[in-house]
Amino acid sequence: MKYESIKTDSGRTTLFSVEEFYEKIVLENHCFICGAPPRSKEFNNEHILPDWLLAKYQLHSQIINLPNQLGQLYGKYTIPCCKDCNSELGDNVEIPMSRLLKLPYNEFSSALTDSYQNISLLFQWLNLIFLKTHLKDMHFYWSMDKRTQSVKIGTSYVWEAMHHVHCIARAHYSAAQITPQAMGSIFVIPGIQHVSIPQFYFHDNTAAQTILFRMDEKIIICVLNDSCAVFNVLTEILQKITSPVTHFQMCELFAIVTHCNLSIKNRPVFFSEISDKSGYQIKADLPHLEFDNIKAGITIGELLYFHVKDMIDENDSTRQFLAEIKENKRTYLFDANGEFVDHGNDLKLAT
Secondary structure, eight states: OOOOOEEOTTSOEEEOOHHHIIIIIIISOOOTTTOOOTTSSOBOOEESSOHHHHHHTTOTTSEEEOTTSOEEEGGGOEEOOBHHHHHHHIIIIIHHHHHHHTSOHHHHHHHHHHOHHHHHHHHHHHHHHHHHHHHHGGGOBSOOOTTSOOOBGGGGSOHHHHHHHHHHHTHHHHTOEEOGGGOOOEEEEEBOOOTTSOSEEEEEETTTTEEEEEETTEEEEEESSSTTHHHHHHHHHHHHOOSOBOHHHHHHHHHHHHHHHHTBSSOOEEEEEEETTTEEEEEEEOOOOOBOHHHHOSOHHHHHHHHHGGGSOOSTTTHHHHHHHHTTOOOSSBOTTSOBOOOHHHHHHHO
């Protein structure tokens, strides 16, 4: 059944239909918040990673690696957004989010524990970053060689699955309430701070809709589309992590989270409900939770290998080491007895 977009009496789009989202936002470069077409009003575009974050970690002149293995300057990594929506996005999402993320780890963690509003804001922000990242992939070709036929990176994505992410990302604009059933798993853990470990790291997995950020000692891993199923399953693992983690441990946890989400057999069904009484609510129908490792189509070791292979120069001495990671024969979080491996003292000695 085809559903139409829902607009207010003033013409403001409360909810884009899947078809209009794909046609206007994905294909035609309309403002990804309000849907205004190019040249219909003033545009100043939106950074994929917000400008305050780029400034904090001096990223404007740094390179982000794209799926086609080419690079793009963070400072020029933007998508179409009208001036009005860019300003509204800053006031309602980026400014309060920047204040929250500038808190030390313990205060940041407490702020999330004490306030659903803060968790909801963080979840919206993570959906926003994920959405912008993948909308931008519709601007890049797999090959930049004009002598060869090539398609845009984003044409391989299942955009119907991104529609829910779009609804969450623009919740401030549509006045949507993100209900607890529609909330994804959010893991916040401390990371070891050391000169050998980058203080900023950003990665996502398109198929699993998982996203990873490291900002100073704060590590945030989020599943966007699981209604907290992964968090509930992995609670026991999280409780074993009793001290700050290394970069490899962070990547392994992200691999575990991503694999767990890919293994869910019956996924939540997200929907929007709009009424005069309750307003606009984003909800989910939750099926019986079952997992199938074969459904994931990839192992934890293969996911971990993908994240760490560029950190290790492949040569005769490391080739076997990399193969063992890929074959799921190496773990960094836990020892043979299942106890957390604490590297904090090792790194302190190396300082």
